[in-house]
Amino acid sequence: MQNAFPVPQDGMLAKFRRLLPYLWEERGRLSLIILLSAVASALTVLAPWPLKILVDVALGDTDLDGWRAAFVDPEHGRTRLVVACGVATALLMVLTTLVGNALSWLWASSGHRMLYAFASDLFDRIQRLSLLFHFRQSSGDLLSRITGDSWAVYSMASQLLVTPVRQILTIIGVGATAIMLSPLLTALIFVLAPLMVWSVRRFGQPIRERAQGQRQTEAALASFAQQTLSNMPLVQVFGLSQRNTRAIRALGDRLVTASQQLVIANDGYTLVNNLALATGASLVLFVGAQQVLAGDLSVGSLLIFMAYVESLREALASLLSGYGQLRTIEASADRVLEVVDARNDVPDRPNAPPLRLSHPQGADITFDGVSFTYEPERPALHEVSLEIAAGETLALVGPTGAGKSTLAALLPRFFDPQSGEVRIDGQRLPDVALASLRAQVSIVLQEPFLLPLSIAENIAFGRPDATENEIRAAAQAANADAFIEALPDGYDSVIGERGMTLSGGQRQRISIARALAKDTPILIFDEPTSAVDPETEAQILEAMSRLLEGRTTVIIAHRLSTIERADRVAFLEDGRIVELGTHEQLQRLGGRMARFQSLQGMALHGGDDG
Numbered sequence: 001m002q003n004a005f006p007v008p009q010d011g012m013l014a015k016f017r018r019l020l021p022y023l024w025e026e027r028g029r030l031s032l033i034i035l036l037s038a039v040a041s042a043l044t045v046l047a048p049w050p051l052k053i054l055v056d057v058a059l060g061d062t063d064l065d066g067w068r069a070a071f072v073d074p075e076h077g078r079t080r081l082v083v084a085c086g087v088a089t090a091l092l093m094v095l096t097t098l099v100g101n102a103l104s105w106l107w108a109s110s111g112h113r114m115l116y117a118f119a120s121d122l123f124d125r126i127q128r129l130s131l132l133f134h135f136r137q138s139s140g141d142l143l144s145r146i147t148g149d150s151w152a153v154y155s156m157a158s159q160l161l162v163t164p165v166r167q168i169l170t171i172i173g174v175g176a177t178a179i180m181l182s183p184l185l186t187a188l189i190f191v192l193a194p195l196m197v198w199s200v201r202r203f204g205q206p207i208r209e210r211a212q213g214q215r216q217t218e219a220a221l222a223s224f225a226q227q228t229l230s231n232m233p234l235v236q237v238f239g240l241s242q243r244n245t246r247a248i249r250a251l252g253d254r255l256v257t258a259s260q261q262l263v264i265a266n267d268g269y270t271l272v273n274n275l276a277l278a279t280g281a282s283l284v285l286f287v288g289a290q291q292v293l294a295g296d297l298s299v300g301s302l303l304i305f306m307a308y309v310e311s312l313r314e315a316l317a318s319l320l321s322g323y324g325q326l327r328t329i330e331a332s333a334d335r336v337l338e339v340v341d342a343r344n345d346v347p348d349r350p351n352a353p354p355l356r357l358s359h360p361q362g363a364d365i366t367f368d369g370v371s372f373t374y375e376p377e378r379p380a381l382h383e384v385s386l387e388i389a390a391g392e393t394l395a396l397v398g399p400t401g402a403g404k405s406t407l408a409a410l411l412p413r414f415f416d417p418q419s420g421e422v423r424i425d426g427q428r429l430p431d432v433a434l435a436s437l438r439a440q441v442s443i444v445l446q447e448p449f450l451l452p453l454s455i456a457e458n459i460a461f462g463r464p465d466a467t468e469n470e471i472r473a474a475a476q477a478a479n480a481d482a483f484i485e486a487l488p489d490g491y492d493s494v495i496g497e498r499g500m501t502l503s504g505g506q507r508q509r510i511s512i513a514r515a516l517a518k519d520t521p522i523l524i525f526d527e528p529t530s531a532v533d534p535e536t537e538a539q540i541l542e543a544m545s546r547l548l549e550g551r552t553t554v555i556i557a558h559r560l561s562t563i564e565r566a567d568r569v570a571f572l573e574d575g576r577i578v579e580l581g582t583h584e585q586l587q588r589l590g591g592r593m594a595r596f597q598s599l600q601g602m603a604l605h606g607g608d609d610g
């Protein structure tokens, strides 16, 4: 499928800068997160200190800035200091947990708020893009951009702001405290830590690759299952169930292998991680012990260093892994910014006036030298000119691919012609507010479109303020009231709920009722070709006649019975109107339309109610 997006050219930082407004919206919470991160870093630095004081002062003989004198009283020996160290350790642990919880809570709420604000803006943007864009872009791809790639804004805040602030503060705090205790050991851990992190990262790479492999297999399995489930009639008629089950099992086997490989890679990573930590810790222990023996370092300070080795390794690893994820985040940012930057083919001019209609019934429609092309080399419409008078019903007839749907789609501005213009009551469509134009147009599609809502809601779709009586009146006029009333929940029956399904003819009558309820002066009707029984067809035709009254209707007609109801017929071939007139005129002319009709005789007459 052709991609509807231009290739993004910006650098990584420029892309991230464009997502900053979403972070700015959360500035209050983010500031609090940064403040709490500083507290968390301070707690990490303080955590091993009670142990040092316990070892050096309470158990040993060092007098640390008068601590010994203050806490070790001659009466109770060292007990008071031991208790104080125990309480301090417990307090630090509780505080660390509480601050960690507060941080998780704050980040969960503001991170997700940013994510959903961004995803809903993206969804809104996608809904406004022209149908041309949607023809070119698969809905699955757009869905993955909304639900998957919009996480870029969350990950960006996390990896470029929240994590680095916390880890850099920890590194500074740990580094400064360590230098005060022993510059030599500090130098050693600062040289060792990046090496330890590098070795861990080096062996961590296969995990990412294997995790990706596992996700791809999972996605293939889900997509295969989804395709199978949505094509059940085909699966059953062609007896594909066994073949499909074999394919699912094969995918399942691949998934098992991928999961095993991931576990092996994870175990290997943990092993390297622990080896790296053990090497670093034993080197610090060795050099530190020499210093203790030489009287240059206390035992408690050595214990602090041992704790700091782990804290530093953790902080650096987290910083580097965030850095490693930047490319992935950038790839997602690209995909969401592509949607943000996608050119809107049907721009809505700011401050455009609303469409003003000048007839009591319907509106004059003019197609003036309109050309349109989906793909450059295959024009779908060639300089089509056509006038439709207010209140007239015009049937568009022609072979498949002639351009009937394309011509009709220009009216609600699903897309704009590349040349020529469309006017309603003399006003060029791009000159009026898009919403006001679409408010005057109803569509009944060949494939009736119903949402999993109640029948009443489906009818009132284009006019949410319709009263119960108006909904019922529309259903009655569409010959739908009787079958709706016969349903267990009547108008409150929800489509698709508890197996509630409707026949093609019933669905069609609901979509006619919807158009009647919207009650617009302009109607586009794509006539259903599906074979319905003569009684249902007669009911649809009768409902359709009521629908056409007092409106300007463009009807893509496939049946003789419909063509005969139209005031005029435009016969299209290869994107051109080749004949135009009343049905009788075109019959008498004995030209393309008459020939087409006689060739299509069976289809045109087959469903006719006459």
Ligand SMILES: Nc1ncnc2c1ncn2[C@@H]1O[C@H](COP(=O)(O)OP(=O)(O)OP(=O)(O)O)[C@@H](O)[C@H]1O
Pocket: 135, 374, 375, 378, 379, 380, 398, 399, 400, 401, 402, 403, 404, 405, 406, 407
């Ligand atoms: N989404 C699209 N992308 C590319 N080309 C398209 C697209 N839709 C239609 N076309 C092409 O434009 C031309 C006109 O198509 P259109 O659907 O308007 O014809 P139609 O007369 O309504 O046909 P049908 O009766 O089969 O619905 C055809 O050549 C078709 O292949």
